[in-house]
Amino acid sequence: MSVEQQQQISIEAVTKHHKLTAAQILRRIIFITVGAALFSVGLEIFLVPNNIIDGGIVGISIILAHVTNVPLGIFLFFLNVPFLFMGYKQIGKTFAISTLYGVTIMSVCTALLHSVPPITIDPLLAAVFGGIILGIGVGMVIRFGGSLDGTEIVAIVFNKRLPFSVGETVMFFNIFILGSAGFFFGWDHAMYSLIAYFIAFKMIDITLEGFDESKFVWIISDNFREIGETILQRLGRGVTYLNGEGGFTGDDKKVIFCIITRLEEAKLKALVDEHDPSAFLAIGNIHDVKGGRFKKKDIH
Structure with missing residues (x-):
């Protein structure tokens, strides 16, 4: 089962979920916070300083921040929020709030970590370890009913109107974004971006299912x-x-x-x-x- 299918199932489960208890809400807040913070570490400490991007809205935000010199966190927040409103009725209140919270934490942490020096300037090491940390962070947020990227939301909203599955739509969008990195950062960095994306993809699977799946x-x-x-x-x-x-x-x-x-x-x-x-x-x-x-x- 693909990550996009898993996330769609997670969204559908949340929309049918009954009222959460205080303990469940607290648990969700803690894990979404940790997941979004880890995602920010992967971005600002590993990928962004080495001109490596991720897919989806995050990738677009990195490119725009590079071109305009506007802080990355601003793009991460304002580019994701419209998609939440777009899919509010389809994805449900609980998922929308969880995603908004996760995106907010991600944006704030990204801004706070922007001045922190990178751990490595080796692009291959950055792609590998950044992808691992990104994948764990995204997997934690998905597992507890949220999302950090509006791409999947758009794909789910338009799933019934387009002759493509959610996974196919997300894959096409991400290939376009990752390919665009070559024009802005060079084709070597575009290939490093593909490595980071693949590793993150696999780490999301492991985080969702565990090693003992x-x-x-x-x-x-x-x-x-x-x-x-x-x-x-x-x-x-x-x-x-x-x-x-x-x-x-x-x-x-x-x-x-x-x-x-x-x-x-x-x-x-x-x-x-x-x-x-x-x-x-x-x-x-x-x-x-x-x-x-x-x-x-x-x-x-």
């Missing part, structure tokens, strides 16, 4: 009972047997469904291969798991 598994085998019992005994994971029918043969089939962690994937493949090397096996990522008997645990 969950995966779903479908197994079709005539030895379903032996495989299911082995998964129960040796992995300690519950399994569900579903009834299926072969599309070509019309034969009745039993389908094993279970949830595992990424660390258990290799072991599960070995267990299935041990009982039926020709078994059909499909594994996919899951954004979140709740309920039932599934609990993440260490592998011994």
Whole structure:
């Protein structure tokens, strides 16, 4: 699942969310504050001093600040706010307020950090570590119901009017912005910007899902009972047997469904291969798991 899909799901969840408790509001404020502050550190301490940009509204803000010498924080705030009003009805009050708060913290922290000297002047190191810090910051804000860039909001608002998905719209917009960096900072820095963007993209995934992310598994085998019992005994994971029918043969089939962690994937493949090397096996990522008997645990 892509980051844009995850953020869209996060937005939809927030719009359907019931009234938050005081503890939930405080937790959200703390994590959005920390996430926005980390994002600002990635920008002002690593990327901006080395003429490396990010995608979306942030990238446009960096370019405009470079051309006009106006403080970056001003562009970050005033370019993002209109998109919040544009998508207010579609994204909901809670998400809009969370995003406005995150953008405000990001803008203020960026202004405060502007005079702080960069940690490195090596553009490759800046792209790598700046991308890591940016990704963690954005991931924290998304995870707690906000956003730091109006690009996704625009894509969601116009999703029903355009023949493109949210992810495709955001990707096209970001490619255009990152490509523009070549005209203002040189093509070497445009390529460093792509490196930083890719690293940030992956770090958002890790922040949202964790290193120990969950995966779903479908197994079709005539030895379903032996495989299911082995998964129960040796992995300690519950399994569900579903009834299926072969599309070509019309034969009745039993389908094993279970949830595992990424660390258990290799072991599960070995267990299935041990009982039926020709078994059909499909594994996919899951954004979140709740309920039932599934609990993440260490592998011994």
